Amino acid sequence: MRAALAPTLLAPTLLASALVALSAAPALAQMKQPGEPAFRALFKEMVETDTSVTTGSCTALAEKLAVRFKAAGYADADITLFSDPAFPKEGGIVVQLKGSDARRKPMLLLGHLDVVAAKPEDWTRSPFKLIEEDGYFYGRGTFDDKAQASIWADLLIRMKQAGKPQKRTIKLALTCGEETTYAFNGADWLAKNRPDLIMAEFALNEGGGGRYGPDGKPQGLAVQVGEKTVQNFWLEATNPGGHSSVPRPDNAITDLARAVVAVNTHEFPVQFNDTTRGYFTTLSKVLPDPVGPAMQRLLANPADTEADRIVSLDPTNHSVLRTTCVATLLEAGHAENALAQRARANVNCRMFPGTDPNALKADLDKVIGNPKVAISLKPPIRPLYKAPPLNPAIINPMREIAAKHFPGVPLAAMMSTGATDAIFISPIGIPVYGAPGLFLDADGNGIHGLNERIRIDSLMKGRDYLTELVLALANK
Amino acid sequence: MRHVTTALLAASIAVPAAAQQAQLRPDQQAFRALYKELVETNTTVSSGSCNLAAERMAARLKAAGYADADIKLFPGPAERPLDGGLVATLKGSDPKAKAILLLSHLDVVEAKRADWERDPFTFIEEGGWYYGRGVSDDKAHGAIFTDTMIRLKQAGKPPKRTVKLALTCGEEGGPFNGAKWLVEEHRDWIDAEFVLNEGGSGKADATGKPVSLAFQAGEKVYQDFTLETRNPGGHSSRPRPDNAINELAAGLVRLAKNDFPIILSDTTRAYFTEMAKLSDADTATAIKALLANPADAHANEIVSRDPGWHSTLRTTCVATMLDAGHARNALPQRAQANVNCRMFPGESVEKVRGQIVERLGDASITVTPRASENPKEAAPPPPLSPLVYGTAVALAGKHFPGIPIIPTMSTGATDGRYLNAAGMPTYGMPGRFGMPDGNGVHGLNERISVAGVMKERDYLFDLIVAYAGK
Numbered sequence: 001m002r003a004a005l006a007p008t009l010l011a012p013t014l015l016a017s018a019l020v021a022l023s024a025a026p027a028l029a030q031m032k033q034p035g036e037p038a039f040r041a042l043f044k045e046m047v048e049t050d051t052s053v054t055t056g057s058c059t060a061l062a063e064k065l066a067v068r069f070k071a072a073g074y075a076d077a078d079i080t081l082f083s084d085p086a087f088p089k090e091g092g093i094v095v096q097l098k099g100s101d102a103r104r105k106p107m108l109l110l111g112h113l114d115v116v117a118a119k120p121e122d123w124t125r126s127p128f129k130l131i132e133e134d135g136y137f138y139g140r141g142t143f144d145d146k147a148q149a150s151i152w153a154d155l156l157i158r159m160k161q162a163g164k165p166q167k168r169t170i171k172l173a174l175t176c177g178e179e180t181t182y183a184f185n186g187a188d189w190l191a192k193n194r195p196d197l198i199m200a201e202f203a204l205n206e207g208g209g210g211r212y213g214p215d216g217k218p219q220g221l222a223v224q225v226g227e228k229t230v231q232n233f234w235l236e237a238t239n240p241g242g243h244s245s246v247p248r249p250d251n252a253i254t255d256l257a258r259a260v261v262a263v264n265t266h267e268f269p270v271q272f273n274d275t276t277r278g279y280f281t282t283l284s285k286v287l288p289d290p291v292g293p294a295m296q297r298l299l300a301n302p303a304d305t306e307a308d309r310i311v312s313l314d315p316t317n318h319s320v321l322r323t324t325c326v327a328t329l330l331e332a333g334h335a336e337n338a339l340a341q342r343a344r345a346n347v348n349c350r351m352f353p354g355t356d357p358n359a360l361k362a363d364l365d366k367v368i369g370n371p372k373v374a375i376s377l378k379p380p381i382r383p384l385y386k387a388p389p390l391n392p393a394i395i396n397p398m399r400e401i402a403a404k405h406f407p408g409v410p411l412a413a414m415m416s417t418g419a420t421d422a423i424f425i426s427p428i429g430i431p432v433y434g435a436p437g438l439f440l441d442a443d444g445n446g447i448h449g450l451n452e453r454i455r456i457d458s459l460m461k462g463r464d465y466l467t468e469l470v471l472a473l474a475n476k
Numbered sequence: 477m478r479h480v481t482t483a484l485l486a487a488s489i490a491v492p493a494a495a496q497q498a499q500l501r502p503d504q505q506a507f508r509a510l511y512k513e514l515v516e517t518n519t520t521v522s523s524g525s526c527n528l529a530a531e532r533m534a535a536r537l538k539a540a541g542y543a544d545a546d547i548k549l550f551p552g553p554a555e556r557p558l559d560g561g562l563v564a565t566l567k568g569s570d571p572k573a574k575a576i577l578l579l580s581h582l583d584v585v586e587a588k589r590a591d592w593e594r595d596p597f598t599f600i601e602e603g604g605w606y607y608g609r610g611v612s613d614d615k616a617h618g619a620i621f622t623d624t625m626i627r628l629k630q631a632g633k634p635p636k637r638t639v640k641l642a643l644t645c646g647e648e649g650g651p652f653n654g655a656k657w658l659v660e661e662h663r664d665w666i667d668a669e670f671v672l673n674e675g676g677s678g679k680a681d682a683t684g685k686p687v688s689l690a691f692q693a694g695e696k697v698y699q700d701f702t703l704e705t706r707n708p709g710g711h712s713s714r715p716r717p718d719n720a721i722n723e724l725a726a727g728l729v730r731l732a733k734n735d736f737p738i739i740l741s742d743t744t745r746a747y748f749t750e751m752a753k754l755s756d757a758d759t760a761t762a763i764k765a766l767l768a769n770p771a772d773a774h775a776n777e778i779v780s781r782d783p784g785w786h787s788t789l790r791t792t793c794v795a796t797m798l799d800a801g802h803a804r805n806a807l808p809q810r811a812q813a814n815v816n817c818r819m820f821p822g823e824s825v826e827k828v829r830g831q832i833v834e835r836l837g838d839a840s841i842t843v844t845p846r847a848s849e850n851p852k853e854a855a856p857p858p859p860l861s862p863l864v865y866g867t868a869v870a871l872a873g874k875h876f877p878g879i880p881i882i883p884t885m886s887t888g889a890t891d892g893r894y895l896n897a898a899g900m901p902t903y904g905m906p907g908r909f910g911m912p913d914g915n916g917v918h919g920l921n922e923r924i925s926v927a928g929v930m931k932e933r934d935y936l937f938d939l940i941v942a943y944a945g946k
Contacts, residue, residue: 116803122810181804228713232804244816245696245887246783247794253813254732254795257725264715264722319714326715327722328804333797336700336814340796345721346804348712418713418805448806449709 039154039463042068046146046153047130047139051176052117053183058176059083059091061113065153065174069095072157080197087184090114092175094190094197097156099169099474106169107473108200108430109156110187111149112178112421115141116448124451136453143454144447145206147438149174151463155470166474173198178421179448181232181380187421191428200430202394204470207420207434210409210462212455214442221402221411223395224434226275226387228323228350230419231357232378233364235259235327241341248339250372253332256343259373260327263347266367268323270302271352275387275415276320280311282412319417323360325349346378350417357381387415388431397472398436405465411436435469438462497601498926503627507933510536510626511619512599515608519583519645521559526582526645526654527551530562533622533643537564540626548665552645552652559583559645559652563665566628568638568944575638576943577668578621579655579902581647581891584610585918593921605923612924613917614674616908618643620933621672624940635944642666647891655891659898668900670864672940675890675904678879686879687754689872691865692904693743694857695886695893696818699825700846701793701832703727709809716807721800724811727836728795731815734835735780736791738770739820741857744788746883751785753880787887791828793817814846818887821857821896857885858901865903867942872906875935881906905939907932 045064050056059081066079074095083091092113099106118127118140125131127140156172159165175186190198207224237259239252272280277299284295294310298321301307312318325347332343349360357377364375390413402411422432439458446452500508513532518524527549534547542564552559561582568575587596587609594600596609625641628634642665644654658666675692705727707720740748745767752763762778766789769775780786793815800811819828825845832843858864860883872881884904892902909928916922 116806119802179803179805230713230805243888244794244796245698245792245818246787247792248783251732251794253798254729256798257728257732257795260725261722261729264719264725315714315716324713324715326712326719326807327725327801328712328806328808329801330721330725330798330808330811331800332795333814336796336816337698338796339794340798343798346801348804350713416713418711444710444714446708446710448711448803450809 035158036460038157039150042154042157043137043146043150043459044130046150047137047141048128050128051114052140053090053114053177053180054117056115057089058113058186059089062091062093062174065093068153068157069160072160074160080194082186082189082194084184084189090176090184090186092173092186092190094194095156095172096197097159097170097172098165099167100165101167104168105201106171106199107470108198108203108425109152109170109172109470110203110205110421110425110432111152111172111174112145112176112187112206113149113174114176114179114183115144115146116179118452122450127452132456135456137456137459138451138453140452142452143438143440143445144452145178147454147459147462148206148435148466151466154463155467158467166471167476168474170470170474171198171200175421181230185421185424188424191424195428198425198430199428202388202391203422203425203430203432204435204473205420205422205425205432207416207422208414208436209434210406210436210439210458212439212441212458216441218406218409218439221406221409221436222414222434223398223411223436224416224420225390225413226273226353227416227419227422227434228319228352229355229423231349231351231360231381233325233347233349233361234374234376234378235263235345235347235368236374236376237343237372238374239339239341241339244337244339252340252343255370255372256330256332256345259368259370260330260345262367262369263325263364264327266325267308268325268352268363270298270308270321271323272299272302272321273353273415275413279320279412279414282410286410316417319350320415323349323352323355324417325360325364350419353387353415388426388433391431393476394433394473397476398469401465401468401472402436405461405468435466437465437469498604498930500930504930504933507619507623510623511606511615511929514582514615514619514622515599515606515610516597518597519610520586521583521646521648521650522586524583525558527558527560529582530560530643533618534562534564536622537625537629540629542566542625542629550654552654556650556652559650559654561642561644561654563658563662564625564641565665566625566634566639568636569634570636570945573637573945574669575640575667576940577640577642577666577671577895577900578624578940579642579644579671579673579891579895580618580621581614581645581655581674582618582643583645583648583650584613584615585648587922591920596922601926604926606926606929607921607923609922611922611929612908612915613922614647616924616929616932617674617905620929620936623933624937627937628941628944635941635946637669637944639940639944640666640668644891653891653894656894659894663898670858671892671895671900671902672905672936672943673890673892673895673902675886675892676884676906676908677904678906678909680909686876686909688750689876689879689881689906690884690904691868691881691906692884692886693860693865694741694821694896695889696787696791696820697823697893698889699817699819699828699848701815701817701829702844702846703795703813703815703832703836704842704844705811705840707807707809709807712805712807720808720811723838723840724800724813727838727841728813730837731793731795731832731835735786736793736831738766738776738789739791739823740767740770740789741821741885742860743857743883743885746860747788747885748779748785750880750882784887787818788885791817791820791823791831792887793828793832821855821885855896855899858896858903864901864943868906868939871935871939871942875907875931875938905936907935
């Protein structure tokens, strides 16, 4: 996911309407003893197939999955392998499990096959080998997004094997390019070229989940309703350069370094919207002093810097409260023995919904305060993402089933701090929700970083939860 | 030469352009033919052959009477067979007198015919100039030194000292460095009490009037360091308080802000003493104050405004390359910078590393010297001895009356670094005056004044004869 999770709690105000009692799905009984060995084998194949944009192939993984779907009984007509000829390794797959009730609209399960690049020399363990250690699965993609994508694929296989269809048609789309802004994006391609394949009343996606506290116990579950949007900027400093034996007083790398320090240490102002206000309100009531009371003060006065300081000690809170910008790439110079003529940084901003990228550029200009550092918006500049409605027909089952699987763990609607493929699927009229169920550790599990991992217990419990949730939503 | 001379950044030529081909003495005509042949032999790393240039010079030396045993032609290594050179020896009459070595490099920087106005490998005389790649760097010296060896042989009576000539390849950054190879593998071929090399370059004012001659004694030592920060990284939507890029960037800002301490050697002290005489009153006062008290911050501020002087006064370390991050949407796990240092002669790599660490002020930034040929303890600058320096000054008074000769330390490097490090003091010879545009050295349309190079030849011949002794 390009999203990062917020700690989550139940937001009761969002769930005021009573939940229609969940009716047992016809095939549910048979699936109480899910085939865990088969799921593990599928998960292992998912993780061990390198799908990074640099060295991997999503197409290869999509083809492996197609073999599994066929073996489970899917007809060729229900399986669509797709790819753009210009990006032969960045293919994906759409699978359809036909429902029994034609009057009901389909639902879509969305996941991405691709993973962030991982350099083996930087990792402690091989990133493309599924390694089980101390209750964790290690490997690139074990969380993002091959955990949920594997659960979706496994679920469609089991439902087919169970024989009896659900009421709704269930569609599964596993795509490539989610992690790489400039890569071919399979979700975008489907929305533009094959909307028929994926059209649905709503979609479940990554971006929600759950979070363990520092004590390792479940702290909260989240359904993602809305997300921050991404905007990348180039900072560029130029200089006539020259021979490095005679340094000049002005220097492109020093100009850039100053600008990067200024951007990285700048704090954008605190903002709230309905989702985050509800989220922090709920959280403030249960968190102990000093964090809970500080949240309440901050809700009352977003300019309360001392309250902000306390709440923002948690990096996720910090990011949910504001636009953030951080330098993620640097490149400068053309030779060891020459003064740099150009130094560049990519600054990755996560804009609070409603932020105009050009206004943000003007803010960055002010923060840097050096006309020698040029700032430019990097395409794509996407339209503002519209948050889906807080639909009780979706949120209530999520909460009800969570109460059964994770008793005592609250569930909240939240805005995620990063972006997912929801930004491509939403414009064709499919509200996308980030499903709860998979818990992150307090340290973020190395997602996009080193030694990515998932608690095996969390993966299996998340699978059980999501199975029941999908069945419930498919038969409502 | 790869070096950039200190503040003696080239001014204009002393000699006004002549309208037609210069009238030459017979000995100068012979020199011109040799020089022409050397320049017209392509010795670039991409398409040239240093071997061919060495063979052509060897043929001329033999024609002048050198025995086969006095000339060692050596090829390059198996992967660069054409990167060879030669060593020639003229045995001295006094077995107790130590040898002197004339060192010059045959190789030249690349030159594209399409970019030049004239063919870079045709020796062209036009308007009082010789044009061609290498006419200045370094084939003027190569031709003058070879011509000197020929004239000394033809004179019949050998000088007291043995005079050696080494013409090598790879100085301009080629993969095989002949000077280094000779020092390491055949020290006996080139062993000498002191070495005459490129690296001295004079200065003229804007009207072309010579201002000063430069006698290069010592050069700064090149050393790259890799700076690195690491971080667990994570998703860029959730910035963490610690950040590899930020820590590296903040460290580099501090490094750029904090100059290294001032160091003065005999050479640079003499250099600044001379510069004070040539400077306006305020600058002269600042230079004198700084020489009296290197800790004088105000004086330093004034003198260091000139980037060349700034670099002559201290070790400099400047970040030249950055590389950080692995994805636009991920917090960096690693950030790296190359910091290029020009170490003051006598400073060790380990000491400079410590000075970088101190300036970075952040123990999480690792600082690792990159592989280099530099010795652990850098060689101090060659001494300004009465024999070597005093003789050069005395003869300059005869050949270039009224023009001061200024000891200089180069801020860049020549092959002298290998010989200095091996204990053979190596000096960059004066005699040439640079143009404001650098005479196209390493660039387009490299050129040298006809009258200027002839004067330089006369001066260097007399100087070598004086060094070698009668």
